[in-house]
Amino acid sequence: MRKETLSSSTDTLDTVPDTSSPAYAASNPITRTFDIFASAVTRWAGSPVAFGLAVISIVVWAVTGPVFHYSEDWQLVINTGTTIVTFVMVFLIQQSQNKDSVALHLKLNELLASHRPADNHLIGIEDASEDELRRLAAVYLKMTAEKNGEAVAGTSSKAA
Incomplete structure (x- = not known):
């Protein structure tokens, strides 16, 4: 069973x-x-x-x-x-x-x-095609860049 x-x-x-x-x-x-x-x-x-x-x-x-x-x-x-x-x-x-x-x-x-x-x-996700994995990786890279950009902008505005 x-x-x-x-x-x-x-x-x-x-x-x-x-x-x-x-x-x-x-x-x-x-x-x-x-x-x-x-x-x-x-x-x-x-x-x-x-x-x-x-x-x-x-x-x-x-x-x-x-x-x-x-x-x-x-x-x-x-x-x-x-x-x-x-x-x-x-x-x-x-x-x-x-x-x-x-x-x-x-x-x-x-x-x-x-x-x-x-x-x-x-x-x-391991069953996804190579193209799907590349698109998903690009989305996560964009999200990371946006978060880093917000963190950097937030830090510089607090310092000013």
């Missing part, structure tokens, strides 16, 4: 895509498994052990250069290895980044919703 409430509240907010909602991940075993795997790999990849293994691999590759006479095959080994690791890591890191982004937006939405003077229209 809790999952249904979570799913319907996400749907009514219309700010988080269905595929990123916790209810979707909980109901799809492939997505849940990939999420767990991606989180574990990205945590490990950012560890000192992973960095050490990468450095050791490069040193071993460099040391074996003279043994293989710096051949094209020797170079191909490092090029292929790094390309494969980079290609796979892009997807794993992006999954973790997407999850972190959704969590951050939900936290910010909670802060906006709980703060009475805040403009609640900004909840879900």
